[in-house]
Amino acid sequence: MPRLPRRARRPRVQPGAAPGTVQRPQSESPVEMRVIVYDGERFIDERVHDLQRAFELHEQPGITWIDVVSPDVTTLNALGARFELHPLTLEDIADGRQRSKLEAYRDHLFIVVRAVRPDPDVLFRNHQVALFVGKGFVISVRDERHGQFEPVRERLQVARGRIRERGADYLGYALLDSVVDHYLPVVDVVTEQIETLADDLLGPSTESLVAQVQDARRALGRLRRLSMPLKDVVESMHREPVVLADETRLFLRDCIDNAVTILDSVEQLREMATHVMDAHMALVNHRMNEVMKVLTVMSAVFIPLSFIAGLYGMNFDGGVSPYNMPELRWTYGYPFALSLMTLLAGTLVFYFYRRGWLGRSAAADVTPIAARDDKA
Amino acid sequence: MPRLPRRARRPRVQPGAAPGTVQRPQSESPVEMRVIVYDGERFIDERVHDLQRAFELHEQPGITWIDVVSPDVTTLNALGARFELHPLTLEDIADGRQRSKLEAYRDHLFIVVRAVRPDPDVLFRNHQVALFVGKGFVISVRDERHGQFEPVRERLQVARGRIRERGADYLGYALLDSVVDHYLPVVDVVTEQIETLADDLLGPSTESLVAQVQDARRALGRLRRLSMPLKDVVESMHREPVVLADETRLFLRDCIDNAVTILDSVEQLREMATHVMDAHMALVNHRMNEVMKVLTVMSAVFIPLSFIAGLYGMNFDGGVSPYNMPELRWTYGYPFALSLMTLLAGTLVFYFYRRGWLGRSAAADVTPIAARDDKA
Amino acid sequence: MPRLPRRARRPRVQPGAAPGTVQRPQSESPVEMRVIVYDGERFIDERVHDLQRAFELHEQPGITWIDVVSPDVTTLNALGARFELHPLTLEDIADGRQRSKLEAYRDHLFIVVRAVRPDPDVLFRNHQVALFVGKGFVISVRDERHGQFEPVRERLQVARGRIRERGADYLGYALLDSVVDHYLPVVDVVTEQIETLADDLLGPSTESLVAQVQDARRALGRLRRLSMPLKDVVESMHREPVVLADETRLFLRDCIDNAVTILDSVEQLREMATHVMDAHMALVNHRMNEVMKVLTVMSAVFIPLSFIAGLYGMNFDGGVSPYNMPELRWTYGYPFALSLMTLLAGTLVFYFYRRGWLGRSAAADVTPIAARDDKA
Amino acid sequence: MPRLPRRARRPRVQPGAAPGTVQRPQSESPVEMRVIVYDGERFIDERVHDLQRAFELHEQPGITWIDVVSPDVTTLNALGARFELHPLTLEDIADGRQRSKLEAYRDHLFIVVRAVRPDPDVLFRNHQVALFVGKGFVISVRDERHGQFEPVRERLQVARGRIRERGADYLGYALLDSVVDHYLPVVDVVTEQIETLADDLLGPSTESLVAQVQDARRALGRLRRLSMPLKDVVESMHREPVVLADETRLFLRDCIDNAVTILDSVEQLREMATHVMDAHMALVNHRMNEVMKVLTVMSAVFIPLSFIAGLYGMNFDGGVSPYNMPELRWTYGYPFALSLMTLLAGTLVFYFYRRGWLGRSAAADVTPIAARDDKA
């Protein structure tokens, strides 16, 4: 999994700039706009290229949904002027890096949430979705077109659907619910990744595994920082006294459930990642121990033997002095040396066997402690 | 203990689907239904195969308890229509993966809890139990039949039992209490596992132990995520103003106690698991230290000796030059070399003894610190 | 310190049993009962063996204190019937494993707390004490007789003592305060143990030390889980509006102080235990480092020397070819080899000295970092 | 990155000194003062060197902003006397090390915040900014001149700007918002540093890297301790009932968003720093393991071979006894010894290959565990 490229260091709004200044980096994708007007009976769905046409459609009776994708500053300002939106909300939309939040204005709600979608490279990506929910209209402004709202539009097309019978607040809820629902596949993707890593980390250790864990934890951190304010937004909307019908509030309760479940899963994964790292460290240490035991046993057994061999390889001249290495001239010198070596090796092997360093199960070494419990 | 198989990746409700859509994977087990109608005097207990019969029994005077196991969508919808249940509640039931929660509707409570039972393979399994508690009726919808409600049914059979004298709210409490009570054996099973691991981890280290600890911590995580909302549900029910009689509320206080105790035990086990891993790491490090000391002492003592032996094994030709290894021709050359080796070995052994590397109790090495306290 | 034996796995109340079922394992110790009746002037203190006698004494004017130790089910039921106690409270008492809690009933308070006493084997043990505090009577039900209430009884005997002048609520407070006070010696015992371990862990590492730390942390966990609800109970009693006189409430404020201090000490000890383990790990690693340095220096210095010695121990035949080891036949061959070895050893020793691996203070190696601060 | 020099240990206000004592270390930089008076139409901007002149300007109609940089005690006292500021606020300003806070006085708000700016040496530095926001005047007292307020002054110069139309509360908000905005570049600098370190720590380990991580975590700690009270200050101002106009409150909501985002980023970075250290430790351990394996394999393979070579290098005299090393005189002695060595080496290499110690991917060793999942 390639790492998430560093956050594009697009200069933020100039510190100290007048609040409400609508600044926006040049977008590569063209503005897309779609206007849907509906009530229990009628249903108009039209792609528009001109805000003027959108405003005309809004004149029609029924509920208007204006869906704008990657708007430029001009479009934003025109929308703001027409629907009397606060300049600060437009600044938030333009910035594109707003934390999820809900703000209540006198006659409409302003909701910013971050939508997510799975991405094979960096697990998931997120973009900003802003909603204005007012009396008789909903405006959605998105930074990317990803089909998140398609199911809602399809439900709107059904002639006698529940969504057609209700107000703009229900449409607003439906869109928010759709954003929340799309977190679930992302949670599944991250869960899959963490579980795969959990299995891999019990296997052989490699450098890239460690880096992958770090990437996954980072993705989890990002997901948590996205989910927490999302839940707050849904809860704030549930508490909102003015715009919402009671029935819609009942549905929001369900949406809160989803948000809580998402957050819950993320917390579980975070905890799991920590345990996985713990287990990995324990395994690496355990294996180091095994390696060290092999080294120690091999060295400790053969080093004394080699010493004895070296001893009798010395060239003290027996011809000169009877004190010089008489063993070399002893009839049974060689068998004696071999026996000495065998005895020494046997003793050492027996010692290491008793300490449990031979074989993987080091039973004898720890019996005293393991047995403690039985006596207690 | 085999690991819990990965969560079956059954597709969740399609993101963006209309809320209240009752979707349900095909169940393998047939629907089971049982209807009990009782009051202080009468008691009817009948297995029914047809919802129509259940509704007829509900017409009878007294309190009706409809117990449904693994219902299909048709059954759910029929129940919903008859008792005016909210579509969202039916969706929750059908999903089968709902987090525990309580929702109050105008004239009934909707409770979803997750019931648990011990399982030898993965410590414990959980399934969903939903309860509707209304005026004069209780509907329980379960995903598995596991005898959790048998004791309640038996108490209902007793002619003059307290439960027969009271309302549907008391029956609802009794069923919820039964679910909570069944967490206790699961807590016992997990406790047993953690304590066994705690003992094992003080014994010899093996790779599978580490994996088992990770599995147990995961089970603990699952149990905690189940217990926390369960406690919230019982507390919410205790606060519920409409449906409950005051006397039932008193009993719920006791049920809260149980839920708190369960959560408490889980927290204790989590903490214990952490300490156990700490202790395990300390032990592994300690043992590595022991291994290293043996290696070091053996190597450090014999390597210089081998060097001396190697030195006098060199073939410099004494016949050519008097400077070449006169020791070899010295009368006491060999005894001298042996003495040199003995002296060297003795010095090194003494040095390691002073540093406390010989024997397991390394007393001398650390005396200065241990003694510090006495001087303070 | 032997480990706490596993919690006796006495079967809990059957899951799903009717709440309020008074079940109790057969107790080995006989029921003991003592009734004290007093007011400002009179004082009766009588051991009774028959509840009927206790009820007769209660008829007397003044405040009645019935102290029952390890009662059987019959006794509990008789008490419950006489004083109109709720069946759930009797179930709690019989269970003997209740978490500390306070429950207010219409005309009396029901308090369950866990009393502790030091125990040389497992640091401390706990048992259950239940109190009913009503108008004119206090009933205490204990699972063990341990003299915890002796001081209160002695104060009651004093003719003009404050406790004689006040109501049953003050007596209830005095008994609760006595239970809280007895936590202090237990905290002292655990503190002593942790501090001893803290010193020992800076000394030589042993396997049993690690196990002892784990036991102590477990005891701390138990103590914390006992102290937290205890504090809650005292605070609940302080808030209790009905039964308590204002003056008694003032005394309870002091009792809360004690409970907070206990909890505070436990938290401090928990933190200390964590730091102690940190320090221990740091020490073990430090010592491993020392061991490794010795091994490395010894090996690295002597291995090249041994190689040179081995080189000149080769048996290439100088008589056959002038290219074969002419050094061996050179006049100064041996002195040359010795000088080469000395030079090599000196170079290596100097290198290790510069890296600070000789001697315990490894100054040279880290100077650059340590000095950084001065330049900043 | 050089480390932050130790906090200059300038003596704090003498403990026990009368509260409200205005003490101030001698400042090196001269006092700077600038007075701006404006309303919708007029705009005066004047550097003054004499407070008397400032007070004259304040007499003018419109809103007065007095901006003072590094004032001495005399100036502070004169300001305090003229605007009836509480002595405690002057003491706070003079101290220069005040935690961010907001205090409401009868007719003005007193705000102290800590402004930050990136600094190549220690990541960032902070200094104190105090604001008095009253009816018709704002006084800002800063310890350093850093152009933080320049953008606000420029917006004031624009004839028909929003800021010119509004009251002193809006100016106060604008200045506070400017301070908050300047945290963003600092967060970016710290993020850059942490991410660089995160990459470096996956590379080769060096001592200075560890020190750099510690420095960065310290900077993060400082930043967190600055951001938390900053957010509290903005929230307090938002709640402030008296001085603020409703419209200004709306803008403050946006400022709270910024403060929350800053705090959020800091928390994320703290978490990331922890994960990075975890990953670093895992890597270092992994590499140690690799090193140990090489050492172990090399030693374990060659030590027995060397022993055999040493064995046949012994000088037992075959001429004296037929038992003494007959192999040396056997026709195929040498080929036999070579074969023995080859066989031994082969066996050992095969054994290490099976345990997965050869090559970096140690597959065979861990198969049993990795495969466990498939069987479950």
Added chain:
Amino acid sequence: MPRLPRRARRPRVQPGAAPGTVQRPQSESPVEMRVIVYDGERFIDERVHDLQRAFELHEQPGITWIDVVSPDVTTLNALGARFELHPLTLEDIADGRQRSKLEAYRDHLFIVVRAVRPDPDVLFRNHQVALFVGKGFVISVRDERHGQFEPVRERLQVARGRIRERGADYLGYALLDSVVDHYLPVVDVVTEQIETLADDLLGPSTESLVAQVQDARRALGRLRRLSMPLKDVVESMHREPVVLADETRLFLRDCIDNAVTILDSVEQLREMATHVMDAHMALVNHRMNEVMKVLTVMSAVFIPLSFIAGLYGMNFDGGVSPYNMPELRWTYGYPFALSLMTLLAGTLVFYFYRRGWLGRSAAADVTPIAARDDKA
């Protein structure tokens, strides 16, 4: 730094003793008493040795401050009787180990705080200071005389000082503020110690350093447990409705600031201590790695060379068989052996160089991971 001697295990008040029992260990220092009576005009300051004299002075008009150092039980009881102090407050004072707290009685406040002072041996020591603040009088009872209240007394001597104009509540505030102020030098001392350790821990590792860190963390723990209730006390006093004048409350706000700053610094130091230990562990591991690399490279290069040397040191008799070590008799045998060794050593050195184990910067080994980011 010597460690703090274990808490003197003076027996606490006997568990179960009557609350309000004034018990006190025999103090070594004599009782000291000083009475100050003042109002705007008059000022009396007198050391008294007899409480009777103190009570006489209290009869004088003006505000009375009775300052008592290490009183005995008799003095406490006499004070209690004269000023109608609650017995529980006297018990608290006598105990001398009370946690900081504030208790409001009908007509006076009772404040216990723990005062601290730096101490070269154990960083800091603490003792108890109790204050009664009533209408027209303040009683301070201290366990040690340390000049903490001297500055207040000096300010009282000044004829027209603010403190002389105000009531007893202001005096009470001034004394409490003085206690809080004296925490600042202690925080400075602990900060100094932690920062010194932070630097030292990046230097060479020693056992005593680890013990010193543990001591410092313990001191930090103590300081935190003292500062937290201290802040609570100041906040409680700020909320206190009866005794305090509004103006005094304003000054208390400042005192709260100080208490929060103290707590803040302590938290920062705790966090820093944790990071410092992390960094230390990372360094120790890093250094172990360096040591291991040297050992491995030296061993791995020379062990095969020594083996070859050993091989040609074998004594197979070439005279007996032409198969026995013909190399020894080959003209270029020796040069061939030397070349083989050189080649082998070169290969190994090259291999280790490629893995980055030569030199401290192990660049080559980790390039693949470090470079990953560039490709992403």
